Amino acid sequence: MHPSVTSPTTQVLVTLLIKLGVIASLASIIARFGRFRRLIFVEQRTPQQKLLFAAFLGFPFMLGVFTRLLAGYEGADLSLEITVLAGLLGGTIVGLVTGMMVSLPAVLLPQHEILAAPMAVLYALVAGSARWVCPDKEAIWKFSPFIDLALFRSIRWRFRRPALDWQVLFALICALLELARMTVSRLVNGKLLFALDSPRPLAPLTETLIVLGTLIGVGLPIRIWNNTRIEQKLEDQERALMQARVDALISQINPHFLFNTLNTVSSLIRFDPDTARTVLLKLSNILRRRLKVQAHFLPLRQELDFIDDYLSIEVVRFGSDKLEVRKEIDPDTYDAMVPSMILQPLVENAIRHGIGPKVEGGTITLRAHRRNGRLMIEVSDDGVGIAPEKRSGMYESGIGIRNVSERLKVLYGHEFRLQIDSQPGKGTTIHFEIPEVLPAERAAAAEIASSPARVRPLRP
Numbered sequence: 001m002h003p004s005v006t007s008p009t010t011q012v013l014v015t016l017l018i019k020l021g022v023i024a025s026l027a028s029i030i031a032r033f034g035r036f037r038r039l040i041f042v043e044q045r046t047p048q049q050k051l052l053f054a055a056f057l058g059f060p061f062m063l064g065v066f067t068r069l070l071a072g073y074e075g076a077d078l079s080l081e082i083t084v085l086a087g088l089l090g091g092t093i094v095g096l097v098t099g100m101m102v103s104l105p106a107v108l109l110p111q112h113e114i115l116a117a118p119m120a121v122l123y124a125l126v127a128g129s130a131r132w133v134c135p136d137k138e139a140i141w142k143f144s145p146f147i148d149l150a151l152f153r154s155i156r157w158r159f160r161r162p163a164l165d166w167q168v169l170f171a172l173i174c175a176l177l178e179l180a181r182m183t184v185s186r187l188v189n190g191k192l193l194f195a196l197d198s199p200r201p202l203a204p205l206t207e208t209l210i211v212l213g214t215l216i217g218v219g220l221p222i223r224i225w226n227n228t229r230i231e232q233k234l235e236d237q238e239r240a241l242m243q244a245r246v247d248a249l250i251s252q253i254n255p256h257f258l259f260n261t262l263n264t265v266s267s268l269i270r271f272d273p274d275t276a277r278t279v280l281l282k283l284s285n286i287l288r289r290r291l292k293v294q295a296h297f298l299p300l301r302q303e304l305d306f307i308d309d310y311l312s313i314e315v316v317r318f319g320s321d322k323l324e325v326r327k328e329i330d331p332d333t334y335d336a337m338v339p340s341m342i343l344q345p346l347v348e349n350a351i352r353h354g355i356g357p358k359v360e361g362g363t364i365t366l367r368a369h370r371r372n373g374r375l376m377i378e379v380s381d382d383g384v385g386i387a388p389e390k391r392s393g394m395y396e397s398g399i400g401i402r403n404v405s406e407r408l409k410v411l412y413g414h415e416f417r418l419q420i421d422s423q424p425g426k427g428t429t430i431h432f433e434i435p436e437v438l439p440a441e442r443a444a445a446a447e448i449a450s451s452p453a454r455v456r457p458l459r460p
Contacts, residue, residue: 009206012196016213018075020220023082026060027221031228040225041232043137045090054094057086058101065105068194077194079103080181081217083120084174087127088140089222095124106194115184115193123177130173139166141226144219171215178214182207258283264317279316282309296411300368300375301334307343307366314351322361323351330369336436338375339411345403346379346430354383354428362427375436380429386422401430408432 030036036056039049064076079102087095099120106116134140144167185195196210261283268276286309304327315323347364355362367378401420408416415435422428 009203012206012210015075015196016209018073019078019213020216022064022076023078023217024220024224026064026078027224030056030060031225037228037232040089040229045094047093050090050094051097053090054086054097054101057082057090057094058098061098062102062105065102066109069105069109069111074194074196078217079106079116079120079194080123080177081214083123084127084177084218085221087124088131088143088170088218089225091131092124092128095128096121099124113192113194115188119181119184119193122180126173126177130170134166136166140170141222141229143167143170143222170218174215174218175211178211182210260317261313264313268316275316279313282313285309286313296340297337298340299334300329300336300338303338303340303343304329304334304366306341307347310344310347311364318351318355318361323355324361324363326363326365328365328367332370333368333375336368336370336375338377338434339407342404342407343377343379345401349401349430350379350381350383350428354381354385357384370436373436374433376431376433378429378431380427382427385424385426386420386428387424404432408434 033056035052039045039053039056042049045053061078061082064078067073067076079099082102083095083099086098090098100117103116103120106113131137131140181193182195185193261279265276265279265283268279286306311323311325315325343366347366350364355364362382365378365380367376367380369376401418405418408418412434416432418430418432420428420430
């Protein structure tokens with residue numbers, strides 16, 4: 001074997017590359033845990049959360065120290081990097097717990113590296129203190145191993161706007177702690193404390209690379225976990241946007257219906273006040289539901305109760321001899337969950353554009369049944385129908401149809417189907433089918449959107 005391959009400098013460089021690969025892999029694995037992802041969003045943690053955060057960081061890297069001590073695999077020992085990380089991200093307590101966990105094997109195994117524990121305390125105190133004095137904790141998540149860029153920004157901006165560059169400070173902390181570890185390890189000939197350059201000093205360039213490796217070892221997990229935070233924030237924003245869209249669609253109410261109902265009430269007051277009172281009660285139920293509805297999904301039974309209130313008003317307006325309502329509802333569908341107020345725009349569309357222009361009136365039929373794990377719902381009328389040239393633009397021009405289509409698209413993605421069948425002079429049938437179970441990622445958004453305790457800032 002060529003002598004340069006077995007030289008101390010080459011071995012250190014190979015170990016540094018292995019170390020960076022190990023810390024990147026472990027950081028990616030840890031980021032897959034949902035509880036850890038939730039913890040990195042919390043800046044003020046409870047004692048239980050601090051212990052859990054320390055366990056996520058300490059346990060995997062404690063196994064790395066075991067690997068170095070038992071198998072001589074130096075690239076797996078990342079005790080300094082993870083202790084500094086724990087102090088910066090979690091504070092002094094998290095840093096101390098993590099440092100004690102990763103230094104425990106070094107103290108207890110036959111190598112008896114008893115200085116590992118006090119040095120871990122030093123790392124945790126320094127990193128935790130840096131977090132404590134940093135006024136903006138988001139600055140920690142911006143830490144990058146490419147400190148040369150931070151230095152460039154500092155030179156460019158800080159002369160005009162004097163201020164402390166926290167990125168440079170965090171980098172100096174990492175570098176000084178690594179230099180301190182190498183110095184102490186060299187003083188004890190590498191017997192009581194592990195460092196890559198012990199027991200003999202290496203070339204200055206190699207020692208510089210070791211310090212740089214520590215900077216990257218601390219900055220790399222921060223970048224990985226910060227990307228996870230950014231992805232989660234984007235998902236939350238998407239859910240909030242979805243909720244805002246759904247809320248906007250639900251809040252729509254056709255002013256024509258409101259005006260026509262009030263006109264109907266005003267005409268009934270003189271000769272049939274009891275009916276006028278009944279219509280007002282039905283209208284108040286509808287408006288109250290519009291204003292106070294919190295859940296985005298309700299059983300079909302409740303949706304039909306709402307439609308009964310709506311149709312009872314329309315029957316009064318049109319007359320029982322001109323508007324007939326039929327229901328062909330499979331009893332198995334009453335408990336099926338459907339988007340709230342999804343039927344009303346379709347029924348209103350059928351009355352206004354189908355039955356309304358027909359002099360002799362007509363019939364509206366509601367149908368619902370299950371098939372192959374999907375819920376089929378139809379709203380049909382025997383009104384005037386839709387001309388073929390107008391049917392293609394119904395999704396864009398018709399408020400009711402567009403409302404339903406947009407809501408189903410937001411809630412179900414590509415898992416729904418909406419179809420319009422119409423024959424001029426014979427009537428129109430609007431058919432849509434939805435899965436009985438929401439897709440997983442949209443179910444989570446719908447659950448959050450349906451929670452009355454959630455503060456809505458603007459949730460698939």
